[in-house]
Amino acid sequence: MNILIVDDEKNALLSLARLIPLKHKDVVITEASSGQEAIDYLNKQSFDAVISDQRMGDISGIDVLKHAYEKQPDARRVLLTGYTGEPGIRNAIESDIIEYLLEKGCSKETILHALDDLWVRWS
Numbered sequence: 001m002n003i004l005i006v007d008d009e010k011n012a013l014l015s016l017a018r019l020i021p022l023k024h025k026d027v028v029i030t031e032a033s034s035g036q037e038a039i040d041y042l043n044k045q046s047f048d049a050v051i052s053d054q055r056m057g058d059i060s061g062i063d064v065l066k067h068a069y070e071k072q073p074d075a076r077r078v079l080l081t082g083y084t085g086e087p088g089i090r091n092a093i094e095s096d097i098i099e100y101l102l103e104k105g106c107s108k109e110t111i112l113h114a115l116d117d118l119w120v121r122w123s
Contacts, residue, residue, distance in 0.1 A: 001027045002045070006038040006052035006064055007080070012104070016051065016080075019108055020115065035059025039067050047075045049118060053104070054081035054089070062092045069097050076118045080104050 003020060007013040010033065017029045030045070032038035035058050038050070042064075050068040052061035065077040077097065081089070082104040092098045100114055 001049070002030065002047045003027055003049045003051065004030045004032060004038060004041055004047045004068075006032045006035065006050065006056070006061065008034055008053065008056040008058075012053065012080075016111070019111060035061070035064045038064045042068055042071050046072060049076040049078065051078040051080065054079055054083065054086065060088075062088050062097065065092065066097050076100070078102060078114065078118070 005013060005016050007016070013031050013033060017031055020027055020029060030041055030047070032041055035056050038052065039059065042050070047068070050065060052064045054061035061079050061081065065079060068075050068077055076099055078100040079089070079098045080102050084101065084103055089098065089101065093101065100118060102111060102114055
């Protein structure tokens with residue numbers, strides 16, 4: 001299982017990158033610290049899932065997930081945000097660009113539960 005994690009906050013990126021392998025051992029994590037870096041990875045490599053922060057300095061998480069949707073439609077797409085009411089999020093969910101929405105700062109258990117739910121779909 002190859003997962004791309006995108007967040008411009010280094011601590012959040014490292015935290016999530018460390019959390020996932022605790023629950024799922026057969027995972028390869030690729031970290032991107034910007035939206036553009038994520039898009040570059042998506043253009044070169046296949047992923048089973050993309051987990052992206054929404055607010056980043058260069059490209060939004062929705063735009064990263066939209067690119068993933070267009071380039072790799074079978075990849076699962078998760079948006080992490082502290083601003084669930086932002087314009088565009090609802091439309092992105094309704095158009096299947098975002099498959100799972102997680103509020104930033106949620107518990108580790110919530111994140112692991114969401115990943116378990118996605119894992120069932122991957123199997």
